[in-house]
Amino acid sequence: DIQMTQSPSSLSASVGDRVTITCRASQSISSYLNWYQQKPGKAPKLLIYAASSLQSGVPSRFSGSGSGTDFTLTISSLQPEDFAIYYCQQSYSPAFGQGTRLEIK
Amino acid sequence: QVQLQESGPGLVKPSETLSLTCSVSGASISSYYWSWSRQPPGKGLEWIGYFHNSGTNYNPSLKSRVTISVDTSKNQFSLKLSSVTAADTAVYFCARGSSHGYYYYYMDVWGKGTTVTVSS
Numbered sequence: 001d002i003q004m005t006q007s008p009s010s011l012s013a014s015v016g017d018r019v020t021i022t023c024r025a026s027q028s029i030s031s032y033l034n035w036y037q038q039k040p041g042k043a044p045k046l047l048i049y050a051a052s053s054l055q056s057g058v059p060s061r062f063s064g065s066g067s068g069t070d071f072t073l074t075i076s077s078l079q080p081e082d083f084a085i086y087y088c089q090q091s092y093s094p095a096f097g098q099g100t101r102l103e104i105k
Numbered sequence: 106q107v108q109l110q111e112s113g114p115g116l117v118k119p120s121e122t123l124s125l126t127c128s129v130s131g132a133s134i135s136s137y138y139w140s141w142s143r144q145p146p147g148k149g150l151e152w153i154g155y156f157h158n159s160g161t162n163y164n165p166s167l168k169s170r171v172t173i174s175v176d177t178s179k180n181q182f183s184l185k186l187s188s189v190t191a192a193d194t195a196v197y198f199c200a201r202g203s204s205h206g207y208y209y210y211y212m213d214v215w216g217k218g219t220t221v222t223v224s225s
Contacts, residue, residue: 043215091210
């Protein structure tokens with residue numbers, strides 16, 4: 001099985017900050033990597049697919065990069081509505097990372 | 106606008122089969138990767154599997170107990186999970202999976218989720 005490890009597991013930041021979340025695969029998964037945002041009591045929302053493609057309707061402050069085993073999700077300037085849990089998901093043999101909780105500092 | 110809605114019993118007894126249905130509106134059920142994921146209370150997401158007209162794909166840890174199928178006449182797809190235990194208590198989400206190439210699979214439309222508790 002391919003293991004997905006996200007870091008950090010939690011993060012405190014302020015509105016306006018630039019934030020980066022990392023996802024590492026235990027073996028190469030090319031660019032088969034997606035990112036989701038989940039708010040309490042809600043379904044996940046797709047942000048980024050294929051490592052770097054922005055899903056339609058998602059603000060451009062979200063971006064993804066990486067290939068092989070190391071991937072990042074970057075939020076260029078945090079907005080109040082961005083505080084949530086973020087999950088990576090590899091699609092080679094589908095599985096989610098454990099999540100990163102983004103909290104207000 | 107594509108919408109998905111889960112339905113099914115909220116309480117299932119241990120050792121029985123959990124059965125959920127996802128009703129799809131605004132999209133044809135004859136294409137896409139119709140998917141299920143779940144989230145135990147206070148924990149992260151777990152992918153369960155999908156049905157595509159090319160075949161099914163299941164999480165290896167659940168494969169022996171899972172069946173996902175599609176009813177094109179009703180524009181619905183379903184999840185069956187057999188021999189449930191308390192560890193299967195979770196919010197269950199259905200989702201539409203899309204792809205633009207082999208292995209490029211992502212879930213772009215989700216249902217709101219339904220809570221299933223396994224208890225006697």
